[in-house]
Amino acid sequence: MSTRPDGASPEIEKAVERALAALAPPGLIAGCRVIRADDERHFLPAESASILTRESRARSASGAGRQIAHELLQRLQCADMAVARGLLGNPIWPEGIAGSIAHDEEMAVAVAARSGAVGSVGVDIEPASPLPDGLRDLVMTPRDRVGGFDPGIAGRILFAVKEAAYKASFPLDGHVLGFEDIAVDLEAGEAVTSHGVKSSVRFSVTAKILALAYTLPAGD
Numbered sequence: 001m002s003t004r005p006d007g008a009s010p011e012i013e014k015a016v017e018r019a020l021a022a023l024a025p026p027g028l029i030a031g032c033r034v035i036r037a038d039d040e041r042h043f044l045p046a047e048s049a050s051i052l053t054r055e056s057r058a059r060s061a062s063g064a065g066r067q068i069a070h071e072l073l074q075r076l077q078c079a080d081m082a083v084a085r086g087l088l089g090n091p092i093w094p095e096g097i098a099g100s101i102a103h104d105e106e107m108a109v110a111v112a113a114r115s116g117a118v119g120s121v122g123v124d125i126e127p128a129s130p131l132p133d134g135l136r137d138l139v140m141t142p143r144d145r146v147g148g149f150d151p152g153i154a155g156r157i158l159f160a161v162k163e164a165a166y167k168a169s170f171p172l173d174g175h176v177l178g179f180e181d182i183a184v185d186l187e188a189g190e191a192v193t194s195h196g197v198k199s200s201v202r203f204s205v206t207a208k209i210l211a212l213a214y215t216l217p218a219g220d
């Protein structure tokens with residue numbers, strides 16, 4: 001886990017790290033960090049060229065995500081630790097690694113695994129509050145199954161799960177998707193894209209809404 005300069009970890013980092021660890025399938029490791037204004041200092045030279053054009057808050061959030069990603073890659077004993085940005089904003093992980101990054105206004109999270117553990121993975125973090133009505137109508141479609149969840153919070157969970165499922169499907173087929181292109185069954189823990197990418201989805205609602213989507217390794 002990332003720590004403050006005084007060595008203390010904010011409580012929310014501990015809570016989010018615990019929640020992420022509980023969601024992760026075997027072989028997937030995760031980290032989180034409260035975003036600091038100076039987090040853009042964490043970019044490696046191979047990353048900064050692809051990220052420099054963004055505004056300062058976005059650079060801090062991306063820098064916080066990169067800092068976590070570097071820690072995870074070190075733990076996976078990966079020599080190459082740069083995670084550059086692709087043309088559509090997609091993170092380009094080192095060969096043999098599947099990973100994902102997300103941030104909300106306050107925190108960044110990242111997950112990573114060796115490619116034998118998962119085929120691809122997506123993560124999202126959202127504030128634990130209902131989606132505004134207009135946005136909920138955009139995110140929820142008749143094909144989604146939300147079980148017994150309160151419709152307000154179910155909208156935010158679906159939003160997070162669909163973003164995670166998109167991040168997991170994009171490295172496999174390169175399709176840019178809208179919310180209407182992903183059908184989610186929260187009780188079954190499954191998401192399927194309109195191009196047929198099926199992922200397992202897990203989520204938790206604590207201090208934050210966290211969502212994880214992952215596909216099986218090729219051949220499984």
Ligand SMILES: CC(C)(COP(=O)(O)OP(=O)(O)OC[C@H]1O[C@@H](n2cnc3c(N)ncnc32)[C@H](O)[C@@H]1OP(=O)(O)O)[C@@H](O)C(=O)NCCC(=O)NCCS
Pocket residue numbers: 061062063065085088089090091100101102103104124125162163166167168170171176177178179182
């Ligand atoms: C991927 C996307 C949904 C992320 O949304 P967001 O709310 O802006 O940001 P999040 O904090 O959740 O995630 C940002 C991270 O997603 C990752 N990401 C961006 N595009 C990605 C893609 N195509 N595939 C996988 N991961 C991607 C990046 O690592 C990014 O962080 P970074 O810029 O610091 O590297 C958005 O960038 C996007 O591409 N939207 C277009 C399609 C869309 O919105 N569809 C509806 C949802 S399914």
